[in-house]
Amino acid sequence: MRTVDPAKHAAKRATIVDAAAGCFAEKGFERTTTADICRAAGISSGSLFHYFPNKRAMFTAIFTDDAAETAGRLETAAKADDQWEALLDVVTELAGQVAHPAVVRLVLEAAAQAARDDEFAELIRRNDGALRDGLAVLVERAADAGLIDPGVTARAAAGWVAGLIDAMILRASLDPDLDLPAEQAVLRTILVRFLRPVSPPDGA
Amino acid sequence: MRTVDPAKHAAKRATIVDAAAGCFAEKGFERTTTADICRAAGISSGSLFHYFPNKRAMFTAIFTDDAAETAGRLETAAKADDQWEALLDVVTELAGQVAHPAVVRLVLEAAAQAARDDEFAELIRRNDGALRDGLAVLVERAADAGLIDPGVTARAAAGWVAGLIDAMILRASLDPDLDLPAEQAVLRTILVRFLRPVSPPDGA
DNA sequence: GTCTATAGACGGATAGAC
DNA sequence: GTCTATCCGTCTATAGAC
Numbered sequence: 001m002r003t004v005d006p007a008k009h010a011a012k013r014a015t016i017v018d019a020a021a022g023c024f025a026e027k028g029f030e031r032t033t034t035a036d037i038c039r040a041a042g043i044s045s046g047s048l049f050h051y052f053p054n055k056r057a058m059f060t061a062i063f064t065d066d067a068a069e070t071a072g073r074l075e076t077a078a079k080a081d082d083q084w085e086a087l088l089d090v091v092t093e094l095a096g097q098v099a100h101p102a103v104v105r106l107v108l109e110a111a112a113q114a115a116r117d118d119e120f121a122e123l124i125r126r127n128d129g130a131l132r133d134g135l136a137v138l139v140e141r142a143a144d145a146g147l148i149d150p151g152v153t154a155r156a157a158a159g160w161v162a163g164l165i166d167a168m169i170l171r172a173s174l175d176p177d178l179d180l181p182a183e184q185a186v187l188r189t190i191l192v193r194f195l196r197p198v199s200p201p202d203g204a
Numbered sequence: 205m206r207t208v209d210p211a212k213h214a215a216k217r218a219t220i221v222d223a224a225a226g227c228f229a230e231k232g233f234e235r236t237t238t239a240d241i242c243r244a245a246g247i248s249s250g251s252l253f254h255y256f257p258n259k260r261a262m263f264t265a266i267f268t269d270d271a272a273e274t275a276g277r278l279e280t281a282a283k284a285d286d287q288w289e290a291l292l293d294v295v296t297e298l299a300g301q302v303a304h305p306a307v308v309r310l311v312l313e314a315a316a317q318a319a320r321d322d323e324f325a326e327l328i329r330r331n332d333g334a335l336r337d338g339l340a341v342l343v344e345r346a347a348d349a350g351l352i353d354p355g356v357t358a359r360a361a362a363g364w365v366a367g368l369i370d371a372m373i374l375r376a377s378l379d380p381d382l383d384l385p386a387e388q389a390v391l392r393t394i395l396v397r398f399l400r401p402v403s404p405p406d407g408a
Numbered sequence: 409g410t411c412t413a414t415a416g417a418c419g420g421a422t423a424g425a426c
Numbered sequence: 427g428t429c430t431a432t433c434c435g436t437c438t439a440t441a442g443a444c
Contacts, residue, residue, distance in 0.1 A: 028320055030234035034424065045427090049426065105319040111377055112316035115309040116232055128378050156390055163371030170370040171363065173315055174332050186360055193397040209412095216413095237433060248415040253435065255413095414441080423432075 013051050016041045017065060020058040025102035028109055029059055060123060063110060067127045070094075074134030083141040084148070087161075088191065090138065092184055094165050098172035099180055107169050132158045139195070149197045157195055164190065217255050220245045221269060224262040229306035232313055233263055264327060267314060271331045274298075278338030287345040288352070291365070292395065294342070296388055298369050302376035303384055311373050336362045343399070353401045361399055368394065 019041035023032040034055055038045050052058045073090060080086035097103045114121035136158035142148050148157070164187060172178050223245035227236040238259055242252050256262045277294060284290035301307045318325035340362035346352050352361070368391060376382050 026320065028234070028316060030232070031320075033422085045424095046426075049424095053425095055424075105316075108312070108316045108319055111374065112232060112309075112312045115312055115377060116230065116235075125378055152393075156386075159375065159387075160371070160390060160394065163375050164367070166374040167364070167367035167371040170315065170374070171367050173319060174329055182360075183363075186364055189356075190364065190394065190398050194394050213412095238435075239433080249435080250416065250437090251414050258435070410444090412441100412443080415439085416437100417439105418437085419435100421433090424430095426428090 013061075016043070016048065016051055016058065017061050021062045021106060022102065024059060024062070024109055025105040029055075029113055056117075056120075059113070060120060062106065063123060063127060067130060070127070070131055071134070074131070074137075078134070078137055078141075083138050083145060084196075087135065087138040087142060088188060090135070091161060091165060091187070091191065095168040095184060095187060096180070098169055098178070101172075104169055104173050108173055128162065132162050135161050146197070148195050152195060160194070161191065213255075217265075220247070220252065220255055220262065221265050225266045225310060226306065228263060228266070228313055229309040233259075233317055260321075260324075263317070264324060266310065267327060267331060271334060274331070274335060275338070278335070278341075282338070282341055282345075287342050287349065288400075291339065291342040291346060292392060294339070295365060295369060295391070295395065299372040299388060299391060300384065302373055302382070305376075305380075308373055308377050312377055332366065336366050339365050346399075350401070352399050356399060364398070365395065 016037070020032075020037045023036045023040055026032075027036065032055075034045065034048060037055075037058065038048050041048070052061070073093065077083075077086040077090045080089075110120075110124055114124045132155075136154045139148060139157045139161070140154040143150070143154060148154075168183065168187060171183065172180075220241070224236075224241045227240045227244055230236075231240065236259075238249060238252060241259075241262065242249055245252070256265070277297065281287075281290040281294045284293075314324075314328055318328045336359075340358045343352060343361045343365070344358040347354070347358060352358075372387065372391060375387065376384075
């Protein structure tokens, strides 16, 4: 057997990705130096470039890793009994991430980078597409149960639900004193009025 | 009399701001070089730094200029007869800006920069605050005319109306083939359901 | 002669990659 | 730690308006 321990390799890789994410969130992609990442991860420059071919790869790794996490969340939600409640829960959880300033900054940085890096934009679009698809499934199933206004298509609804989560992220970035629970309540109100039937079968 | 012609100075300054905006939209703030801006504006480095003390000032100028424009829009809307229609019109106009990819990119770049430049963040927050204030005025007046659900406060509503515009911008950045008129129609639907009284006095 | 506007070269610093 | 490349912003010099 070679001296390569896959688990150890993965762990070290994760350490670097974490350190890099912290740096990118704090200073942005361009202004983060590879030396910064070395310092944050406690490793040498030589070691860093053994795990990643260049700075850009460290950045993209953050978002490929995150996509897997979101996919898991959506999968769990799809198994719930009440798909409408599951939808609200997923939105609340995703919107709740704005409590972490680093997440907000990484999203903004990703959006800015995607605007001028086609390959990276493709990755971000894939992630967003997967999110919208997952949300559309929840909407469609809730609609089958009569919990959604038939006048709204699942795809259009999913797109704007994702948009509302994005809006929450931008609001959080603009207002450091954002009252998260209050905003989530308004977000919930918007979702209910936007999506639920005008005369709901139950009183939610 | 000094040899300063204010009109000529302002015109050249505007030329530089335009050129810089194009560069920043295309390459981002960090990756845009002052040489890029010189090339785009057709001037020399010496001339460029005669008009602006540094690169950052060229960036901020874009957004101070834009704030004045938005303020004018809001002022005009406040004079309209039907404040509800005026609100919808302003939102449609602002959301319609996403038809220009450069605008979308500049907004994203501004958001990313604001995350790590406190002084610039202050400027962006001021602009956003002014927008929200202007929208709140429209909402409040529409409410006085009985056109808004009394259960929604003007401030909270204005915040989320601004948020919906932001959402449109982010959607546009993710989807280059966005069907703008269709999305604007959905946006309108969300606004109506979110804000209008459950039993509206007229049939809008 | 004083001020504005412009040009263009260059210094010092710093980055990524290995 | 090195090597190469690049960038910002300063600095000097020149032209013209008053």
